[in-house]
Amino acid sequence: MQTIIVFLVGLAIMLFLMIKTKLGPFMSMLFGGLIIGIGSGVGSAATIDAITGGFGNTCKNIGLVIIFGTILGTYLEKSNSCQRIATSLLKLTGEKNASVALAATGYLVSIPVFSDVALIMLSPIIKAISKKTGKAVCVFAVLTASALLCTNAYVAPTPAPLAVASVIGLDIGTSIVYGLVTAAVSTVAAWVYCMMFLDKKPRNFFTSTEENERTEKVESSVREEDMPGFTAAILPILIPIVLIILNSVCSLILPEESLALKAAGFVGDKNIALVIGIVSAILLLKKKLPEGETFGAIGEALKTAGPVIFITAAGGALAKVVDATGTGQMFADALAVSGLPVVLIPFLITALSKFAQGSGSVAALLGASLSLPLIEAGLLNPITAFISISAGSHCGSHVNNSFFWVFAEFFGYDTKTTLKTLCVAQNVVLAGSGLFCAWIVSII
Template structure:
């Protein structure tokens, strides 16, 4: 009990430092790991070894994946592939059903491209579509933004799902196999919210920023010629190919004999690192020609600048999770939960949501929840898949002004904080979070 009290105090200090100081989550989590280890009676050598082991094991699990996924995302961003996907879907579905096209666009694009970047890229298109279709731009923006967040939370190779499954020991193929339909269900719910609730609000219900700021946002998508964008097939292949290879490997493992040559080939091609490496090769072959000749290889090196901080922060979370297990705090929490009447599947959801509310980062919150959920999984109270889906649902809970995505939406869609709170944040905290939790409960019943 004393160790749990110590843990909660240090955890509170860690979250406070994340919010109030400029130390950053990496150092905050490492310092918290050291403090918990020492305060809970671990020997100094054992504390350091546990931190180093947790750090290195997490790096081993996700480092290449994050780097490879970032390379693909940069190519998609810089070659206008994201705009091609959106424009093709809009042309196919039509302006009258533009909200559906934007929901699908967000769902697909956010798998390799960071949400913030994707929303910045798509915001001019959303405004242009709103003008042509007569729909409210904030409603369309909310649908698109939350669709981006749905696959970002549930579908690898985005960093947060990779981090969670690395801590929980969940197979990446299994996570995608269940994460994709759950993310699709969440996207459907957010589309209903945007189309039939926000879309029916009068314009006076939404408060725009100053007109001068809005004028700076150009509908640049309209200025792109077809020869400036790759084909639709070239744009979606780098996104879908790695996922298909991973899924084929997982499905083959269920139905093919273990000594099958075909299974061996599928296992190799569907390895998470190999499939993304193949994705990079395909991406380069299909998209590099749309960049200036002297810029065709720059995404390969630029990816390190983006991927590095993600890898290190995630690995620091792995250290914290290892310390929680080594001190016995995780087992004690499991004992308490076993004796309580709170449904266990709610615990990862609540831990993630309250942590995100306190410090703003969904990735940090998910890492914390994964570390605390691991003992529950090891005790048989939860399966790793149930914990993963509950954590991913909780990533939408607790969203407000301390999250960077809030301000990206506000500035690039051109609406004030009050409007962003009652559109984007309501969509995240109520629609996304609880539809995702509902789906997690349904999956727990099925499996």
């Protein structure tokens, strides 16, 4: 009980520092991690080890991805590719249906692509379409982010749903079919939330950082002849996505010793795929880049990527500290022996683990492991468990989740705005619609 109380107190102090002071998210999360670790009895040395280990592991996993994604995004912006894509997309759907196009894009792209990477790559397009339609960036950003998270949570070969299906003994093909349907339902729910609720809010509802406010005030009209062709504009985005998809498909159908699998694994690695995307951007877009920006854009992108990496890594450090306290396991054990409706148990185990330690993948695996006895006893259908667990991985999202900081930093919104927009979408809309689908499956 002491550990849970310390965790809640530490989290409350951390949120207070982020929202009410100028300490900033980086120092607030590190300070919160120290409070939670030392207060829970982990010990000062072990707490520091957890902070440095979590920080380092997060940098290792997504540091280069953020840098390469930022560089690619900078080339798209500097060459006016975003305006070309936005213009072509709006011609296809019409301005009234731009939100549908973004939702569909997010839904498809995140099946094989890490959602953080996909959001980074799509962020320039989201901003360009927002400027074109006159709608708040946050509305389209939350919609696209939500669509990315939907298929990321439910559809293999994304690692979390693939692992969950394996643990609970559910056929992968069956999980994909049900996952695609559930993700589609949640994406539609996110569209309703964004367009029927967020889009009706006044502009002062979304609080930007000072830097983003200065950026948003700069308006420019790009002439048609200053834009690259649509093919040249879209290929630097499609090439890494296709390579990552190719790697995922090959890993499912080719034997481990296959030379083709090794080649696909190299070019389809998220870091290498993004580097290939950058090279293609330089070759295809250099004629539309401002003079001196062919390689100068890289330095500018590095300045942007630095703060994003540091803040995201601080979130990883916090998650590692909380994991060391065992708070997530305590929540899970208490729920497993409760008298709650059986369809709720996988959801709540996963949600509370996500709330405690921040990783949706880790939470989903914990939910699968602790739900397995219920499945083996015939109390829970594997398909129902799969959907309930995946829905729970949306819930419990807040500042200790790396996606939170990627969203906040790349779109320039403060902690308070991100909490009341993206986190509401994750914790209420996506989690709720997914749980509803699990309940429907459980009664048919």
